[in-house]
Amino acid sequence: MAHILILGAGYGGLKAARDLAKTTPADTQIDLVDKNVLHVEKTALHMVAAGTAKPESVSFDVRDVIPSNVNFIQATVSKFDLENKKVSFSDHDDIEYDYVIVALGFRSEDFGLEGADEHALILQDLDTATEIYKTINKNVANYKTSQDPKDLSIAVCGAGFTGIEVLGELVDTVKILKAKYGVPEIKVTCLEMATRILPMFDEELSNYAVSYLEKNGIKLLTGAKIAKIEDGAVVYKDAEDAEHKVE
Structure with missing residues (x-):
């Protein structure tokens, strides 16, 4: 009997588990491991961050969608022993395997940017996406008391x-929040080091995105190299190496 260990119940791990459950011999042991019981549709996190979708609409319990011949284990991976075909966990006994699939997903990276860890909101998972919207909502609500333009x-x-997906959702969000709290215009600024957005698409499509965002009040700063993030401001340099701030 072969033992297949799948680490990670994101898109890749869940797809592998479901396919292998159909195609492997009946006596195959398939273990699917993830530190969370919820599968989160990470391609939809930008909507939660902008408040246009609820967390429960982009997540579901892994155990509800896996076949009966797949065993789900909630555990956090801590160490690989490839030579002895064994994986260690911080909250579970070691598991030995015949075959292992590593599908542990991505982790957000700030590339050592000064101040990012302390002063930026990172979009990585359901909790961080929820925190982004809570912060935006709280700051806009606070404007009537603070009269601080930074709150808007x-x-x-x-x-x-x-980034572009977040901006697209914020087009609607800022209109809703402006009406809800009776505040002046809410400014949304995007800073990008490249000279144009979405360089992976052809220029016509990229230009369409620029036109749509700018028409809806989004300010795009291309060629803006972020130098650091301060408490309440993003510091960047332009093509002439002059320093500017977006508060």
């Missing part, structure tokens, strides 16, 4: 897929 200013760092 959102800075999105990066104009890759996720």
Whole structure:
């Protein structure tokens, strides 16, 4: 009897478990391990971050969707022993295997950017996505008391897929929050080091995205190299190496 160990119940791990459950011999042991019981549709996290989707609408219990011949184990991976085909966990006994699939997913990276860890909100999982929207909502609500323009200013760092998706959702979010709290215009600024957004697409499509965002009040700063993130401001340099801030 072969023992297949799948680490991670994200898109890759869940797909592998479901396919192997159909194609392997009946006596195959398939263990699917994840530190969480919830599978989160990470390609939809930008909607939770912008408040246009609820956390429960982009997540579900892994145990509800895996076949009966797949065993789910909630545990956190701590160490691999490839030579002895064994995986150790911080909260579970070691598990030996015949075959292992590593599908542990991504981890957000700030590349050592000064101040990012202390002063930026990172979009990585359901908790961080929820925290982003809570912070935006709290700051906008606070404006009537503070009269601080920074409470009505959102800075999105990066104009890759996720950054652009967040901006697209914020187009609707800022209109809703403006009406809800009776505040002036909420400013959304995106800073991107490249000279144009979505470089993986052809120029016509990229230009369409730029036109849509700018028409809806999003300010795009391309060629803006972020130098550091301070408490309440993103510091960047332009093409002439002059320093600027977005509060």
